Amino acid sequence: MKKRSLWLSCIAILSLILVVTGCGGAATTKKSGETNVLYYVNGSLGDKGFVDSAQRGIEKARKELGIKTKTVEGGTNQADWASGLESLISGGKYDLVVVGTSQMVDSVKELSQRYPDVKFIFFDDVVKDSPNVYSMTYSQSDGSFLAGAFAGLVTTSKELKAANPDKVIGFIGGQDIPIINDFKYGYEQGAKYIDPQIQVVASYVGDFVNAPKAKDQALSQYNTQKVDISFNVAAGAGLGLLEASHDVGKYSIGVDSNQNALYPGSVLTSMMKNIDESIFRALSMYKEGKLKFGTHEVLGLKEKGVGLAKDKLYEEHVPKDIQDKMKEIEQKLVNGDIQVKSLLKNNK
Amino acid sequence: MIQAIWEQVLNLTLFVVLLRVTVPILLSALGGMISMVGGVVNIGLEGIMLLSAFSSIAVGAATGSWLLGVVAGVIISILVSMLMGFFSIKLKVDIIIVGFAVNILGSGLTIFLMNKIYGLTGNYSPEQLNRIPSIHIPFIEQIPIIGKLLSGHNLMVWVSIIAVFLCLVLLYRTPHGIHLRAVGESPEAAASLGISVDRMQFIALAWSGLFAGLAGAYLSMGMTSMFVKDMTAGTGFIALAVVMLGGSNPVGILIGSLIFGLGSTITTIVQTIPGNQIPSQFVQMIPYVVTILALIILAIRKKKKQLELTSQSTTQS
Helix, strand or coil, X not given: CHHHHHHHHHHHHHHHHHHHHHHHHHHHCCCCCCCEEEEXXXXXCCCCCHHHHHHHHHHHHHHXXXXXXXXXXXXXXXXXXXXXXXXXXXXXXXXXXXXXXXXXXXHHHHHHHHCCCCEEEEECCCCCCCCCEEEEEECHHHHHHHXXXXXXXXXXXXXXXXXXXXXXXXXXXXXXXHHHHHHHHHHHHHHHHHCCCCEEXXXXXXXXXXXXXXXXXXXXXXXXXXXXXXXXXXXXXXXXXXXXXXXXXXXXXEXXXXXXXXXXXXXXXXXXXXXXXXXXXXXXHHHHCCCCCCCEEEECCCCCCEEECCCHHHXXXXXXXXXXXXXXXXXXXXXXXXXXXXXXXXXX | CHHHHHHHHHCXXXXXXXXXXXXXXXXXXXXXXXXXXXXXXXCCHHHHHHXXXXXXXXXXXXXXXXXXXXXXXXXXXXXXXXXXXXXXXXXXXXXXXHHHHHHHHHHHHHHHHHHHHHCCCCEECCCCCCCCCEECCCCHHHCHHHHHHHCCEEHHHHHHHHHHHHHHHHHHHCHHHHHHHHHHHCHHHHHHCCCCHHHHHHHHHHHHHHHHHHHHHHHHHHHCCCEECCCCCCHHHHHHHHHHHHCXXXXXXXXXXXXXXXXXXXXXXXXXXXXCCCCHHHHHHHHHHXXXXXXXXXXXXXXXXXXXXXXXXXXXC
8 A cells, every 4th residue: 555655656756757847848949049038136026226127127128129038036035046046047048147236146156157158147246257247337336426415415505494504414224235335435425525524324224125124213313313314225125214204304315216206305316226228238239249248347427327316306306506516516427527436346 | 422322312212212113022022922821822923914014004005094904904913813723723733833834924925915916016105195193192292301201102102002001901810811821821721621722722813913913004004104025024033032031921021022122222323323333233233132131131030040949949848
């Protein structure tokens, strides 16, 4: 009796393996000439920022370049990411993999060596010494310099109602990691460019999801440290900061994508990493065969890799003289009259 | 730096932040305590809170009423804990495993529903939402210190404080509480007296669902007005640690929650002091270092008590 059930289960497992491998075989056959692009999200879509921006670039490329795309969300468990990505690549279904952020550097480096036929577009950090990886980074120090200069103009402004006389501005980061600190470094330089006496209050949430905690830190900055404008560099958690600025009637700066519309009048501008544009740019270069794999590019203000969000809400809520001064500063940055220093060796 | 903290103690900012941070820990720890008293360890608090946070904000935004939102969150939480009861009490699955399942379910299901209902997967912040109101007490509000102490807190702050007393009365002054404790201490003895063990454990889980539900609703509709995936960020597990610390005494739970609340309040305050030189990683350790210290102190005290008891019994004999 026992033996028989053992046999049965053996047969069941064997047939299952056959079916599964059979499916895999069918999927790997693809038409030649067609580009299959995989975007692997290490996390999940819907942060109204970073990964959503990348997804927009993928969407745009799908529509305008006529390539086939597939987006897979890896979820919040970091331990799953490397194996999840490998299982997608090993099927041989995709020619090009778009993946990003510093958490993925090591696994992509390893995978690129093991699957030399697959090409990678890596954004927001650098994978070195891999001939099949093109890396692009955004000069967050450039963008944050603008955010800092903007915050400096706001805190010293006499026109804006909620700006107090104290020259203190805030910064809330997700984690104390090099990329986030590069934001902070640029932010401080921008603020000091406006007025060397400006102080930056910096707090870290500890992760990128705890919105209530970010809100508490922001409330503490606004209410007790006399901060009148604070800079969100904490992805999903940072929404708590934006809400806090709205609750107390102070100001905030959004990040990664245009967050101005979330709390109009409170979120005065957003420092954007134009990830969507950069991915679209890379994909179209790839299609033309011009993308140089094995290299690394830093996209700054000049390359439109970063910038402040200037929409109708910006024009409506930001005083005219601040707008003019920002234009002036941007011009100086592009011309090279202002040099922004970065903490990261890869950037400049 | 110490002066800066002291300043915030004096102007009661620390107190206000402390209350705000303590509420979710306190409420869910009370829930964990009641189920523990009834002999079932509910480690699914984190998942239940998340489910409640999502369902309360979804209903609250759809109906425009915070009360309906909170009620919906609580009902869902009670249903989920009933489900846990079904699996663990009726089907005899290990409660720890069921709890883990609920935690994983809470994280996954909320993201799934958010995607299905709103087409979002990261966070949901409705434009029109009536938050759980703050209570401003007229007249008292104007008195300098007492005003800040008593007025302007969220309704849930008061609910959580009342809940502590409610639990005290429930567990130690009512027949229902005595039955619950009996079932937890010695199920066989309780059964021999005609108390239905299964029924009492179901009720214990329902209580924990009720409190965890309130905590979840407060996270999404009181503290903030948004739902962010995994926004509980470990609050449910901290609540479990509080249950270990406070035991079956609601006052102990209150003190335990305040210790944790104080830990994270100090984290927030230290991090927002200008020119703070302490690395952020160290500051973020505070609540967890506090946990370890508290547990060590507890263990030492317990051991002392035991030694005293044994020495007493030896001298008597």
